[in-house]
Amino acid sequence: MTGIPVGAHVVDAPVAREGASRTRPRRRAPRSSLATILVWALVAYFVLPLIWLAIASTKTTSDLFSTFGYAFGNTFALWDNLVQVFTFQNGVYVRWLGNTVLYAGTAAFGAMMLSAAAGYAFAKYRFPGGALIFAIVLGAIMIPLTALALPTYLLFASMGITNTAWAIILPSLVSPFGVYLMRVYAADSVPDSLIEAARIDGAGELRIFWTIAMRLMAPGMVTVFLFALVATWNNYFLPLIMLSRSDLYPLTVGLAQWQAISTAGGGAQAVFSTVITGSFVAIIPLMVIFLYLQRFWQSGLATGSIKQ
């Protein structure tokens, strides 16, 4: 699906502006049992599959078939499964993990910097062509990324740069929505008076952006970074078509390949438990990042700006 970062400024502008500087009074609302039960029933729907995956990754393949999904197996094989994941096919999983970190990290950092610079320029300068360029960028939010992947592949193939890390990183650098979000963010979080004061002190324009504005825009930049990170980390279609060498695969394509081996069977040992444990390990890094950076993305999304 699309990997577009979300922003807070999706309510009517005047409402958002007011809302941004408001702290909601924490009044105690009466609890409702019905709402609580319904929401927690949904929580069960979202969490139970993940619990199944966690339990399944502690089982041997034979226990997987012979024991109930939500009960532990006869042998606790988590460690064996982990060893198998990290050593299967000469430890290619570690390589995939490294590739994923490299692709997603680089692309997210790049997308964040490009969006921050462009968003700041759109918010704080009036220049010929600015409005038109911004309108075009905004329109590009509608361009479906997967429909774009095939054309990009055809272009890259004609240039001979498929099967490189760049084939994944370069297309992931473009985030029209990131530019939009950073524009709104810069407008709210960097006071014009501060820029004027810095100018009077003799600071150059780019230095003002680099040393003052970027610091104020930091929470918004973290939000753009996180969502660009998820988009690239979870991308399957682009690396699938761009890469044919398995040592360049990210985790998504690698795991899909293992699944193909396990369903094909074909005399090889059934690697169900390896695919399952590999899948489980693959989701841990992003979950940790999201939980760890909660403060940033939740407050960043909720208020959308720093109070001036």
Next chain:
Amino acid sequence: MTALHTGRSRRQAAASPRRRRVSPARRSQLIAAYALITPFILVFIAMLVLPLTYAGWISLFQDRLIGGVSFVGLENFERAIRDERFHEGLGRVALFLVIQVPIMLGLALFVALALDSGRVRGARTSRLAIFIPYAVPGVVATLMWGYIYGRDFGPITQVLTAVGLPAPDLLASNTMLGSMMNIVTWEFVGYNMIIMFAALRAIPTELYEAAEIDGAGQIRIAWSIKIPAIRPAILLTAIFSVIGSFQLFNEPSLLYRIAPNVIGTAYTPNLYAYNLAFVNQDANYAAAIAFLLGLVIMVVSYVVQLGSQRAMRGGR
């Protein structure tokens, strides 16, 4: 979002675009503005404009065994418009869209409103738990659900057989689309919920405090005040969902391995384009399909936008 006015007013600047010399301060600002947007614009052109142009160009050619590559004009597009497999895929994702998107967005809106009302116990934890599937790669989600649906060791089959009920085949031709809808719903309710929740938090409480004092219930407040206020956010999630549904690829391509006969090679337009390009080696026709698909998506998103604007006007 105000631009800085330095020295002269906007009016003067517009009235004499060239006659007066640009002040050094204004000039350095212009240079800075272009310097800051240039990196993004370069990547934007290289990774968005160029591929689309290139795909548009090669979709006008055909590579035949005899005669090699030749210019055929819009022939590939004509072929696509008459291609039943393309229609079938489009029809399937349209059906997917009509059923799955309302369910997903309805659930997301319900959770967002429930959490915003402050009436749910353990709201913080439940918000995180509902959001967490978004951090799970689509590939992993599909593999996981594939196993859960499966009859070998899937818990659904295990539970049903334990209580003596027949276990349905969730990967058969009549259930596959529903099974995919469930996977996509599982993945994206949290993401959409967070967008709506963030928008709800930005509504000034004064807007509905009076209604609360007057004794209006939560459902009434949600319906008459909160939902209208976050309409732009709901529209945004609707458009992202439309784009996502039409692009459906991960789920069918991975479930193909488990149920090849059900999925085939043209289950969704994207899967079809992929198979055309990489199995049939027909890049020209695949480019035309990708192009048409993009066009369909843009048109549908535009219609959704128009429809919502009309609904907004009607509602006032």
